[in-house]
Amino acid sequence: xxxxxxxxxxxxxxxxxxxxxxxxxxxxxxxxxxxxxxxxxxxxxxxxxxxxxxxxxxxxxxxxxxxxxxxxxxxxxxxxxxxxxxxxxxxxxxxxxxxxxxxxxxxxxxxxxxxxxxxxxxxxxxxxxxxxxxxxxxxxxxxxxxxxxxxxxxxxxxxxxxxxxxxxxxxxxxxxxxxxxxxxxxxxxxxxxxxxxxxxxxxxxxxxxxxxxxxxxxxxxxxxxxxxxxxxxxxxxxxxxxxxxxxxxxxxxxxxxxxxxxxxxxxxxxxxxxxxxxxxxxxxxxxxxxxxxxxxxxxxxxxxxxxxxxxxxxxxxxxxxxxxxxxxxxxxxxxxxxxxxxxxxxxxxxxxxxxxxxxxxxxxxxxxxxxxxxxxxxxxxxxxxxxxxxxxxxxxxxxxxxxxxxxxxxxxxxxxxxxxxxxxxxxxxxxxxxxxxxxxxxxxx
Amino acid sequence: xxxxxxxxxxxxxxxxxxxxxxxxxxxxxxxxxxxxxxxxxxxxxxxxxxxxxxxxxxxxxxxxxxxxxxxxxxxxxxxxxxxxxxxxxxxxxxxxxxxxxxxxxxxxxxxxxxxxxxxxxxxxxxxxxxxxxxxxxxxxxxxxxxxxxxxxxxxxxxxxxxxxxxxxxxxxxxxxxxxxxxxxxxxxxxxxxxxxxxxxxxxxxxxxxxxxxxxxxxxxxxxxxxxxxxxxxxxxxxxxxxxxxxxxxxxxxxxxxxxxxxxxxxxxxxxxxxxxxxxxxxxxxxxxxxxxxxxxxxxxxxxxxxxxxxxxxxxxxxxxxxxxxxxxxxxxxxxxxxxxxxxxxxxxxxxxxxxxxxxxxxxxxxxxxxxxxxxxxxxxxxxxxxxxxxxxxxxxxxxxxxxxxxxxxxxxxxxxxxxxxxxxxxxxxxxxxxxxxxxxxxxxx
Numbered sequence: 020x021x022x023x024x025x026x027x028x029x030x031x032x033x034x035x036x037x038x039x040x041x042x043x044x045x046x047x048x049x050x051x052x053x054x055x056x057x058x059x060x061x062x063x064x065x066x067x068x069x070x071x072x073x074x075x076x077x078x079x080x081x082x083x084x085x086x087x088x089x090x091x092x093x094x095x096x097x098x099x100x101x102x103x104x105x106x107x108x109x110x111x112x113x114x115x116x117x118x119x120x121x122x123x124x125x126x127x128x129x130x131x132x133x134x135x136x137x138x139x140x141x142x143x144x145x146x147x148x149x150x151x152x153x154x155x156x157x158x159x160x161x162x163x164x165x166x167x168x169x170x171x172x173x174x175x176x177x178x179x180x181x182x183x184x185x186x187x188x189x190x191x192x193x194x195x196x197x198x199x200x201x202x203x204x205x206x207x208x209x210x211x212x213x214x215x216x217x218x219x220x221x222x223x224x225x226x227x228x229x230x231x232x233x234x235x236x237x238x239x240x241x242x243x244x245x246x247x248x249x250x251x252x253x254x255x256x257x258x259x260x261x262x263x264x265x266x267x268x269x270x271x272x273x274x275x276x277x278x279x280x281x282x283x284x285x286x287x288x289x290x291x292x293x294x295x296x297x298x299x300x301x302x303x304x305x306x307x308x309x310x311x312x313x314x315x316x317x318x319x320x321x322x323x324x325x326x327x328x329x330x331x332x333x334x335x336x337x338x339x340x341x342x343x344x345x346x347x348x349x350x351x352x353x354x355x356x357x358x359x360x361x362x363x364x365x366x367x368x369x370x371x372x373x374x375x376x377x378x379x380x381x382x383x384x385x386x387x388x389x390x391x392x393x394x395x396x397x398x399x400x401x402x403x404x405x406x407x408x409x410x411x412x413x414x415x416x417x418x419x420x421x422x423x424x425x426x427x428x429x430x431x432x433x434x435x436x437x438x439x440x441x442x443x444x445x446x447x448x449x450x451x452x453x454x455x456x457x458x459x460x461x462x463x464x
Numbered sequence: 465x466x467x468x469x470x471x472x473x474x475x476x477x478x479x480x481x482x483x484x485x486x487x488x489x490x491x492x493x494x495x496x497x498x499x500x501x502x503x504x505x506x507x508x509x510x511x512x513x514x515x516x517x518x519x520x521x522x523x524x525x526x527x528x529x530x531x532x533x534x535x536x537x538x539x540x541x542x543x544x545x546x547x548x549x550x551x552x553x554x555x556x557x558x559x560x561x562x563x564x565x566x567x568x569x570x571x572x573x574x575x576x577x578x579x580x581x582x583x584x585x586x587x588x589x590x591x592x593x594x595x596x597x598x599x600x601x602x603x604x605x606x607x608x609x610x611x612x613x614x615x616x617x618x619x620x621x622x623x624x625x626x627x628x629x630x631x632x633x634x635x636x637x638x639x640x641x642x643x644x645x646x647x648x649x650x651x652x653x654x655x656x657x658x659x660x661x662x663x664x665x666x667x668x669x670x671x672x673x674x675x676x677x678x679x680x681x682x683x684x685x686x687x688x689x690x691x692x693x694x695x696x697x698x699x700x701x702x703x704x705x706x707x708x709x710x711x712x713x714x715x716x717x718x719x720x721x722x723x724x725x726x727x728x729x730x731x732x733x734x735x736x737x738x739x740x741x742x743x744x745x746x747x748x749x750x751x752x753x754x755x756x757x758x759x760x761x762x763x764x765x766x767x768x769x770x771x772x773x774x775x776x777x778x779x780x781x782x783x784x785x786x787x788x789x790x791x792x793x794x795x796x797x798x799x800x801x802x803x804x805x806x807x808x809x810x811x812x813x814x815x816x817x818x819x820x821x822x823x824x825x826x827x828x829x830x831x832x833x834x835x836x837x838x839x840x841x842x843x844x845x846x847x848x849x850x851x852x853x854x855x856x857x858x859x860x861x862x863x864x865x866x867x868x869x870x871x872x873x874x875x876x877x878x879x880x881x882x883x884x885x886x887x888x889x890x891x892x893x894x895x896x897x898x899x900x901x902x903x904x905x906x907x908x909x
Binding site: 026027028029032033034035036037040041043044055056057058059060061062063064065066067070081082083084085086087088089090091092093097099100101111112114115116119120121123125126131133135145155160162163173280283284332364365366367379380383387390393394395396397400401411414415 | 471472473474477478479480481482485486488489500501502503504505506507508509510511512515526527528529530531532533534535536537538542544545546556557559560561564565566568570571576578580590600605607608618725728729777809810811812824825828832835838839840841842845846856859860
């Protein structure tokens with residue numbers, strides 16, 4: 020079709036060039052492979068949900084929902100919106116299919132979501148999330164709370180994101196602590212302390228005093244939030260504050276279990292950070308955030324937590340725990356800052372050249388033989404001069420150029436990076452393993 | 465969160481259970497792998513386009529576009545809709561990035577699209593398409609028209625879709641033929657003949673006569689449309705009708721090239737079918753449709769063609785050729801009719817059992833060792849009786865159950881299908897290759 024009208028990017032709806040897309044694909048492949056190695060099953064949910072379900076969280080983000088309606092009308096009974104995360108649709112999917120799923124249900128979900136936020140660094144209006152959750156019926160065993168960050172650490176071990184720290188807390192620690200010092204409105208206190216990163220300790224103290232806390236209560240809240248240890252030291256540091264409450268004890272024991280499991284299975288990746296709260300009300304136990312040191316201003320790249328009721332149909336409640344990788348935010352950093360790059364812009368490892376137009380059949384036969392053995396290739400688009408055909412490969416980063424019937428003994432293949440050209444047989448030749456697929460590597464490392 | 469309100473599927477927005485999703489994933493993997501072996505680069509475009517761009521085709525499908533708007537307002541200057549295919553966004557992407565792409569540009573695109581159609585057999589309102597296109601600047605070499613169906617045949621060779629026939633025609637054949645017999649309004653004639661499958665030859669004849677054709681002209685149109693050969697026989701059959709026109713000659717030569725290439729590289733998959741027209745106006749050369757014998761009522765599962773102007777910015781025109789696999793339609797058939805199934809509902813090949821709760825560390829160590837060697841597994845959720853843990857595996861189709869420190873010499877692993885239990889070491893044991901990932905097979909074959 021003829022395309023007319025303005026051609027322009029839309030802010031907050033990122034698109035990649037082919038070489039950047041190869042980086043994204045590799046990251047998504049690593050995420051999926053890791054999730055599957057850990058025994059999570061994939062599901063995908065439809066992109067839309069009834070708006071009343073999306074806005075059931077009752078947050079002030081309702082106005083950020085993208086509503087969907089058919090241009091020609093119809094469907095008048097339905098008010099739909101694009102989902103803004105995977106949690107709402109997953110909860111609905113669990114209720115809808117509860118009779119057909121096996122619990123505890125371990126699922127992963129890698130999909131696009133949409134949110135009408137103001138686009139800025141690390142914030143997009145169309146973005147990809149990669150979630151794992153374990154959901155059970157009635158009760159959920161706490162060991163799953165220790166498992167989630169290990170899966171994330173395994174993903175980041177397999178892809179060059181650079182340094183990362185998974186910060187873990189347990190909602191019961193501040194919850195029990197605040198009750199122990201006589202601050203009974205736990206949610207309000209949590210909301211104020213959650214602003215620490217944004218407004219700093221002095222302003223948090225002022226807000227706490229304003230909300231009715233005494234000077235000593237406010238100090239204790241700030242002292243608790245300042246505790247951060249890579250080992251189990253946080254337990255003694257909390258104890259040293261002299262506050263007693265059974266819920267605090269539960270929280271400390273639970274967080275100690277998560278940190279202990281982390282030290283054993285993914286040393287150096289978890290930190291107990293008692294400032295972490297997560298904004299969302301539905302978390303009831305462990306909560307997770309993830310920072311990349313040096314890029315704290317981007318916010319958390321991977322977050323989640325434990326909730327006692329992911330979903331409920333009135334009779335049955337489904338508790339769960341989950342964590343979500345902000346794929347687009349991570350790629351926004353890695354590609355935006357040029358930290359990671361692909362070695363070529365096409366999957367093809369080989370370009371099969373054309374001696375003349377009549378040689379196309381012969382070239383296609385070579386290409387077919389290579390493909391049958393898993394070697395991605397393409398045939399030159401035209402029988403231009405060999406120099407031009409080599410430039411075609413070079414421009415795309417294709418490392419090998421094949422010359423059918425080039426030598427006395429038959430075909431030859433040239434590594435255009437070194438210039439080395441050797442006899443080759445399409446039935447047996449393979450490129451070095453490192454050249455089979457595009458390499459995705461940390462730049463400058 | 466607590467989820468309240470109606471829980472129900474939305475017609476035309478299909479969702480799969482985990483074992484069905486495994487079938488979908490395998491199909492998408494095969495498609496992607498095949499496209500990449502043939503040297504196509506992946507891109508993804510944003511889900512939305514300006515509505516005026518989506519409706520630029522000027523068809524009566526405009527009312528089927530889903531418009532998108534932010535619930536809280538804002539973005540008032542923008543009128544966006546969800547894309548209904550990959551062609552419109554790809555054309556825009558090519559124009560937007562023309563300076564950064566290398567031409568001829570071979571790209572694939574596997575994404576969801578949305579169209580507010582009445583849901584029915586094979587028709588969905590949210591669906592996945594898998595497209596390949598080759599687009600060039602100014603001129604596009606005709607050999608790409610012969611290449612497209614070979615890629616599709618390669619996809620279908622690697623996934624158990626069952627029998628299929630790729631029907632090929634060239635728009636220039638009916639175009640030149642109609643002109644040769646004096647029917648100058650080619651488009652109108654094509655539109656009438658395109659109804660053959662729906663209304664039959666008698667009604668098509670009546671419509672042709674109504675439009676001003678003579679009895680003899682109408683007969684010749686119907687005779688042309690009835691020609692269908694697996695070899696080059698169609699050329700002589702057309703010649704036997706005694707019509708002469710230079711455009712007809714071009715079309716016959718071009719289609720003969722496509723069929724000849726198909727016979728050589730993918731024998732038994734292509735058929736020259738002179739009835740195929742494709743509804744869309746922008747095709748100018750080869751056109752493709754694909755039928756699964758026995759399921760003709762579902763329509764074409766894979767379609768496309770050559771267009772002289774995929775996109776144009778006024779100065780430069782980008783001709784192309786492409787073909788699109790209707791992934792959701794094919795899965796609707798294969799899953800809906802139970803023709804293909806997955807052997808399990810989880811990627812896990814092994815369940816590591818728990819002797820007691822204190823043995824979890826040991827079990828996690830086994831699981832970690834298996835995962836490092838690419839074996840997907842999970843640890844039993846609780847130290848229930850072994851019988852219950854085995855049922856947990858059985859319900860999900862997990863073929864192997866691991867018992868840490870079970871025998872005198874150490875761990876043992878049991879194939880729960882045969883009951884055979886043998887000593888095993890997590891550092892060296894592997895399941896048979898066929899059990900490593902879920903098998904996806906034709907049912908009853």
